[in-house]
Amino acid sequence: MDGWVASIVPSRSSHRRRPWAWAIALLAAAWCFGLVAFVLADGHFEATLPRQRTPPSGTHNLSRWDMGPTVRASSYFGDFLSHHHPLYLVDDREQPDLVEKWASAQRDRHPWIELLWREPHDLERVVLRHAGALESSSFTARRYSIQCLTATGRGPRVDIESNTEPVATHALVCRQARGIRIELERNGDDIVRLYEVETWGR
Amino acid sequence: MTRRRVTIALAAIFGLGLALRVLALWIEPPHHPDEFFQYLEPAWRHLTGAGVETWEWRAGIRSWALPGYHGAWMALAMKLGVRDGLAIGTFLRAHWALLSLTLVWAGWRGGLLLTRRSLARKVLPTASTSSLGSDVPPMGWQGGLLAALLCAIFPLLVRFSIHTLSELPSILCMVWALVLTGELVEDPGPSPRKKAMWTGFLIGLGVCLRIQHAPVALVIAIWLLVARRARLLPYVVLLSLLPVALFGGIDWATWGTPFSSFIAYVKFNVLQSGADIFGKLPPSWYATTFFHRLPVGLGVLGLLCILGLRSGWPFVASALGLAALLSTQAHKEERFAMLCWPLLLIPAAGLVGAWWATQKARADAAEPGKRPRLRIWIARAATALFVVVVLGDAALHARGNDFADLSPDRFRAQIWAGRQSDITGLLYDEPLFTGGYMWFSRPFPQVMWKPTLLHNPLFSHVLAPRHSGLSLAAERAGFVEVFSAGNFAILRRRAVATP
Numbered sequence: 111m112d113g114w115v116a117s118i119v120p121s122r123s124s125h126r127r128r129p130w131a132w133a134i135a136l137l138a139a140a141w142c143f144g145l146v147a148f149v150l151a152d153g154h155f156e157a158t159l160p161r162q163r164t165p166p167s168g169t170h171n172l173s174r175w176d177m178g179p180t181v182r183a184s185s186y187f188g189d190f191l192s193h194h195h196p197l198y199l200v201d202d203r204e205q206p207d208l209v210e211k212w213a214s215a216q217r218d219r220h221p222w223i224e225l226l227w228r229e230p231h232d233l234e235r236v237v238l239r240h241a242g243a244l245e246s247s248s249f250t251a252r253r254y255s256i257q258c259l260t261a262t263g264r265g266p267r268v269d270i271e272s273n274t275e276p277v278a279t280h281a282l283v284c285r286q287a288r289g290i291r292i293e294l295e296r297n298g299d300d301i302v303r304l305y306e307v308e309t310w311g312r
Numbered sequence: 313m314t315r316r317r318v319t320i321a322l323a324a325i326f327g328l329g330l331a332l333r334v335l336a337l338w339i340e341p342p343h344h345p346d347e348f349f350q351y352l353e354p355a356w357r358h359l360t361g362a363g364v365e366t367w368e369w370r371a372g373i374r375s376w377a378l379p380g381y382h383g384a385w386m387a388l389a390m391k392l393g394v395r396d397g398l399a400i401g402t403f404l405r406a407h408w409a410l411l412s413l414t415l416v417w418a419g420w421r422g423g424l425l426l427t428r429r430s431l432a433r434k435v436l437p438t439a440s441t442s443s444l445g446s447d448v449p450p451m452g453w454q455g456g457l458l459a460a461l462l463c464a465i466f467p468l469l470v471r472f473s474i475h476t477l478s479e480l481p482s483i484l485c486m487v488w489a490l491v492l493t494g495e496l497v498e499d500p501g502p503s504p505r506k507k508a509m510w511t512g513f514l515i516g517l518g519v520c521l522r523i524q525h526a527p528v529a530l531v532i533a534i535w536l537l538v539a540r541r542a543r544l545l546p547y548v549v550l551l552s553l554l555p556v557a558l559f560g561g562i563d564w565a566t567w568g569t570p571f572s573s574f575i576a577y578v579k580f581n582v583l584q585s586g587a588d589i590f591g592k593l594p595p596s597w598y599a600t601t602f603f604h605r606l607p608v609g610l611g612v613l614g615l616l617c618i619l620g621l622r623s624g625w626p627f628v629a630s631a632l633g634l635a636a637l638l639s640t641q642a643h644k645e646e647r648f649a650m651l652c653w654p655l656l657l658i659p660a661a662g663l664v665g666a667w668w669a670t671q672k673a674r675a676d677a678a679e680p681g682k683r684p685r686l687r688i689w690i691a692r693a694a695t696a697l698f699v700v701v702v703l704g705d706a707a708l709h710a711r712g713n714d715f716a717d718l719s720p721d722r723f724r725a726q727i728w729a730g731r732q733s734d735i736t737g738l739l740y741d742e743p744l745f746t747g748g749y750m751w752f753s754r755p756f757p758q759v760m761w762k763p764t765l766l767h768n769p770l771f772s773h774v775l776a777p778r779h780s781g782l783s784l785a786a787e788r789a790g791f792v793e794v795f796s797a798g799n800f801a802i803l804r805r806r807a808v809a810t811p
Contacts, residue, residue, distance in 0.1 A: 144388030148359065148380065151387065155361030157755035159736055159770075175736075175770060188357065188365040190743045195757035197737070197770055207764045216370055 155183040155196050161228060169234065172309045173225040173289075175200045180289075182224040185215035187301060196223065199307045206305055211241060214294075214302040221302045224259065225309060226289035233258060233284040233311040238292075241303035243276035249303050250276055253295040258284035264291075287311070318449040321457055322420060329416050329464030333409035336474050337402065341720040343713045344647060345744045347476045350374060352404070353748040355383030356397060359390065362755035364748050373576040376566040377559055378478055378521065397750035398727055405474040412473035414484055416464045419658055422491040422627070423459025425498060426662025427452030429623035431669055454672075455665020458695065462657040465703060467710035468605065472650050478521045483651045485518030486528045490626060490655070493532045497539040508544040512551030519552075520559040523577070525651055527633030535626045587643035595639045598649050602635075609705035612698065616660035623666075624659025631655035645714045657702075668695050718745050721798030722775070728795050729773045729802050730754050737771035741782045746775075766791075774803040 161178030173179040175197070183196035194213035203210055214221035242250030252273055258265035265284045282290070290309055294302045342348070349366050354374070357363025368374050382404055389400045428451050450456070463469060472480060492511040496504055515529045529552070536545050560570040567573055580586035603610055617628045631652040638648050671691035678687070722745055729738050730752040738758040740746060752758055757770060761782050765771055766789040774791050776782040778801050791803035 140388055141384050144386070144391070145380070145384035147387035147391055148355070148383040151359050153358045153361055155755065157362070159756075160734065183361070185361070188363055189370070190364055190366065191760060193364070193743075193757065193759040195759070197757055201768055201770045203768060206768075207762060209759065209762070210765070210768060215365065 153185065155181075155186055157181055157197060159197065159200070167312070169310055169312045171202065172227050172231050172233070172311050173200050173307065174202050178228055180224075180226040182226070183212065183214075184220065184222045185218040187213035187215055194303070199223065199304060200225065202306070206244070208244065211303050211305040213304075214296075216301060218301070219296070220293070221296065222291060222293045223304075223307070224289055224291045225307060226259065227287075227309075230261065230286040230288055231311045233282055233287040233290070233309060235310045236280045236282050236290060236292075237306075237308040237310065238278045238280070238304060239306035239308075240273075240276050240278065241305060243305065245303070247274075247276065248297065249300070250274065251294050251302055251304065252297055255293050256280055256282055257291045257293075258282060258287045259289040259291055260284070260287055313449055313453065314447040315449045316447060318453045318457065322460060325457065325460045325464045326413060326416055328461075329413055329470070330410075332465055332470045333412065333473050336470050337406055337409060340471050340474055341713070342715075342718040342723060342747070343472070343475045344477065344645070344715055345718070348746075348748045348750065349744075351378050351476045351478065352382055352401060352750050355379040355386055356748070356750040358383060359386055360749070360755060362749045364743065371576060371580070372567045373573055373580050375520075375559055375562060375573045377562050378481070380562065382476065395753070397730075397747075397753040401476075401747070401750055404476055408476060408480055409474045411484065412469070412480060413464075415469065415473075415487060415654060416460050418484070418487045418491050419463030419654065419661070420456045420460035422487070422494065422658040423661045423665055424450060424452045424456035425491065425494045426459075426620070426624050426627070426659055427455025427665040427669060429494075429498060430455075430620060430663060430666030452662075452665060452669065454668040454695070455662040458665050458699065459658045459661035461699065462661055462702065463654055466653060466657060467703070467706045468650065468653055471710065472647070475647075477647060479647050479650050482518045482522035482525050483654065485514040485521065486525050486630070486651060487654050487658075489514040489518060489532060490528060490630060493535055494626065496541055496544060497535060500541075500544075504544060505547050508547035509551040512548035513554055515548065516552035516555035520555045523574075524638060524648060525634065527637055528630040528651070528655075531626050531630045531633060581641075585642060587641070590643050592642040593644040597644045598635050598639050601646055601649075602652070605709050606702070606705050607709065609702040612701055613656050613660045616663045616698075617656055620659050620663030620666070624662055627655045627659040647714055660698075660702075664695055664698050667691065715745070717742070719798065719800065721800045723747050723751060724797040725775050725795065725800040725802050726758075727751055727753075728797070729775060732773065732804075734804075735773050737768070738773045738775060739765055739771045739782070739786075740775040741777065741780060761785075769805075772805050776801060776803065 158180040159175055159178050162176040165177055179200055181196050181200060186196050187194040192209060194209065194211050196212045198210045199212045201210065212223065236256050240250040250273065253271055254273070255267055255269045257267040265287060266282060268280050268282050270280065292307065296302055349364055350368065353363045354369055357365060385404060385407070386400050389403065394400060431452060489511050492507055492514070495501070496507055496511065501507065511532065515532060519526050519529055532548070533545065536542060536548065559574070563572045563574065564570040606613065617624060621628060635649060635652055638644065668691045671687050675685065675687040726746045729735055735754060735756060737756045738752070739761040740758065741761060743760045749758070759765065761774070763785060766786060774782065774786040776786060777799050778796070783801060783803065786803045790806045792806060793801045794804045795802040
C-alpha cells in the first residue's frame with residue numbers, strides 16, 4: 111500500500127513535490143512572521159469617536175464624546191456583563207450606571223489612559239470622577255500622574271500622591287496641548303476604576 | 313477497477329468534500345459561543361485591545377496555544393492591511409475546513425488498512441490480474457474509498473469542519489494517530505520509528521488540545537502492546553511529550569507557571585465539577601443524542617462495527633472509551649463527542665469494503681456460466697445501500713446544535729451594525745449569542761442593555777429581537793428601525809440637534 115500511497119503523494123526527492131513544499135514553507139514562514147507580530151502586540155486599546163459638533167470658542171470639556179476624541183487605554187475589564195469600556199470615560203454622563211466606567215483589566219499592572227484631541231488646545235484643568243464618587247471610597251485611585259501631551263512630546267505634569275477626593279480637580283496649564291496621559295497606580299492588587307475624565311480648556 | 317480509476321474516484325471524493333465544506337461556510341450557522349469567545353476573541357482582543365474577556369480567561373483555565381495560532385494568522389492579515397474581523401474570521405473558518413479534508417485522507421488510509429485486516433483473515437480465491445498489469449489498485453481500496461467518502465460527506469463532520477473549536481484539530485490528530493498506529497501494526501514500512509514518532513506527536517497534540525480525547529491514546533498504547541510492537545512505544549511516548557512540553561512552555565510564558573491552564577482546567581472541571589453550573593445531563597445523554605442523529609444508520613453502523621470488531625476494535629474501543637468517559641461528566645455537549653463519528657464510520661466502511669472485495673474475488677474466481685456478475689452487482693448494491701442509509705439518515709437529522717439560540721440572523725444584524733460609519737456603540741439583548749468584537753470589527757462598546765444605557769449617547773444602535781422588551785424600550789427612547797435580519801432588527805438613535 112505504501113508504494114501506492116507514494117505514487118499519489120510523491121516522495122521527498124520528487125520534482126512534483128517541490129511546489130507543494132515551497133508553498134507550505136512559505137505559509138509556515140508567513141505564519142511565523144504573524145506569530146512574532148502577535149507576540150509583540152501590547153494589546154492596548156484605541157478608538158476615535160466621530161466629531162458630532164463644532165468646538166465652542168470658550169472654555170469647554172475638550173474630550174467630551176461629541177468632540178470626536180481619541181481614547182487610548184492600556185487595557186479594560188471586558189467581562190460580558192461588567193463591560194467597563196474606556197469610552198465611558200468621555201460619555202459625559204452625570205448619573206452613570208455602575209457599568210458606565212472604565213476599569214483596567216485584572217492582569218494590567220501599570221494601567222494608563224490617554225485622551226487625544228483633534229487639534230491643539232490650551233489646557234487649564236483636568237477633572238477625574240473616581241469610582242469613590244458612586245461606589246466604595248476604597249475604589250478611588252490614590253496615586254497617579256497626569257501629563258500633558260504636545261506635538262513635540264510630553265509637556266507639564268502633575269503627580270498626585272495621596273488623593274482622597276472622589277471628584278478630583280487638578281490644575282494643569284499647558285499651551286498647544288494635543289491631549290493628556292494619566293498613569294495610575296493600583297490600590298494594592300485591586301483594578302483601577304474611573305468614571306469620567308474631563309479636560310477643560312479652550 | 314484500475315488504480316487510475318481509484319485515484320480518480322478518490323480525487324472526486326476530495327472534490328465533493330471540498331465543495332460541501334465551501335457550502336458549509338455559506339450556510340452553516342454558528343455552533344457554540346466558545347468558537348468565538350474562547351478561541352478567536354482573546355487573540356482579537358490581544359491585537360486590537362477591544363474584546364470580551366470571559367471568566368475562563370480571567371481565571372486562567374485556557375491555554376493560549378490555539379488562540380495564539382489563530383492570532384498569528386490575524387496579525388499577518390492585519391500586517392497585510394486586512395482589519396475586517398469578519399474577513400479574517402471567514403479565512404480562519406475556511407482554513408479549518410481545508411485542514412479537515414485531511415480527515416478524508418485519514419479515512420482512505422484507515423479504510424484501506426481495516427479492509428486489508430479483514431481480508432487477511434479470509435482465504436480468498438485468487439483471480440488473475442495479469443490483464444491489469446501494473447494498474448492494479450491497492451488491496452482494500454473498496455473500504456478505503458468508502459471510508460474516505462463517509463469522512464468527506466458525513467453531514468455532521470462537514471458541518472463541524474468550519475468551526476474554530478479545539479475539538480476539530482484534536483479529532484484530526486487522534487484519527488491520524490490511530491491510522492498510523494494501524495499501519496505500524498500491519499506493515500510498518502521502511503521507517504517505522506519515524507511513523508511511531510509522528511504517531512506520538514499527534515497523540516500529544518490531540519490530547520493537549522482536548523484532554524477528553526485521552527482514551528484514544530490509551531487504546532493506541534494497548535494496540536501496540538497487543539500487536540507486539542512494544543519496541544516502538546518509547547518513540548511514541550517520547551514524541552508525545554513534545555507538544556506537552558510546548559503547551560507547558562506556552563502556559564509558563566503567558567500565565568507565569570508551566571501547565572498552569574491545564575492544572576486550573578482539571579481542577580475546575582474534574583475536581584470541583586465546576587462545569588456542572590452550565591447544565592447537568594443524565595449519563596445516557598450521548599447515546600440518546602447519537603440515536604437522534606442517526607436513528608436507522610446508528611444500528612447499521614453498530615452492527616457493522618460489532619461484525620468487524622476483530623479488525624477494527626481499536627477504532628471502536630476508542631469511540632466507546634470516549635463516550636464512556638464523557639458520560640461520566642455531568643456537563644455534556646454534542647461537540648465533545650464528535651470524534652466518535654469518524655471512529656465508527658471508518659471501521660464500518662472497512663468491513664463493508666472487505667465484504668465487497670470478497671464478493672468481487674469470488675466472482676472473479678467463479679467458473680464461467682455461473683453468473684458472477686450478479687454477485688458483483690449485489691455487492692455493489694449492498695454497499696450503495698449502506699452509504700445511502702448512513703448518509704441519508706444523517707442528512708435528515710443533521711440540523712440543530714448545542715446552542716439553539718445562536719441565530720445566524722443575529723450575527724448578520726451585528727455585522728451590519730459594525731459596518732455603519734456613524735456607529736459609536738451597540739446595545740443588545742444577549743452578548744453570549746453574538747460574534748464578539750471580532751465580528752463587530754469596531755472598538756466601540758457593545759454591551760448587554762439596561763434601561764439606563766439607552767440614554768447614554770455613546771450607544772447609537774440597538775440590536776434586538778423584533779417586538780421584544782428591548783426593542784420596545786429602544787423605540788420609546790427615540791430609536792428607529794433601520795435594518796432587519798429575520799426576527800432581529802437594528803434600531804438607530806434619532807439624530808439629536810447639538811449646539
